Amino acid sequence: MRNHEKTLEIFKDRLREQGIRITHQRLEILREVVRSKGHPSIAEVFHAVRQRIPPLSLDTVYRTMKKLSEMGLIHPVGYSSDGIRYDADGTPHHHFLCAVCGEAYDFRCPDLDTVPVPEEAMALGEVTGSRMEIRGICRKCLEERREKKGEQ
Ligand SMILES: [Zn+2]
Numbered sequence: 001m002r003n004h005e006k007t008l009e010i011f012k013d014r015l016r017e018q019g020i021r022i023t024h025q026r027l028e029i030l031r032e033v034v035r036s037k038g039h040p041s042i043a044e045v046f047h048a049v050r051q052r053i054p055p056l057s058l059d060t061v062y063r064t065m066k067k068l069s070e071m072g073l074i075h076p077v078g079y080s081s082d083g084i085r086y087d088a089d090g091t092p093h094h095h096f097l098c099a100v101c102g103e104a105y106d107f108r109c110p111d112l113d114t115v116p117v118p119e120e121a122m123a124l125g126e127v128t129g130s131r132m133e134i135r136g137i138c139r140k141c142l143e144e145r146r147e148k149k150g151e152q
């Protein structure tokens, strides 16, 4: 079984446990989020799934993804012009967030995975995980800037 199919089965089990009916629309939303390699926004998932099942509302996508996020199956990460991006990859990894295009790039660093959660953070609520967030301007945007400067 491919990795994203396994994840999809886990998501379905968790929804069933919560008594949430898995409709065709919800299943297609789940599939899209899970198989997306990047960190899709709600709007991106909506546009992709609508190609396959036209009578889909943005609200359904919004509510489904919000539910998944509340259940801890997907995780909000960074922002793009069309809203929060979500991550369906639950394996330990960290993010480089680009301030220009809003893209979230994954990177892996086992040393960071073992950093304990600070007590100050624990005091704020129930901790379900932790991730390092590096901010900056990505290579692609730096390239574009350089090209623009060259044109002037
Ligand atoms: Zn960028």
Ligand SMILES: [Zn+2]
Binding pocket: 039, 077, 087, 089, 093, 094, 095, 105, 106
């Ligand atoms: Zn990620």
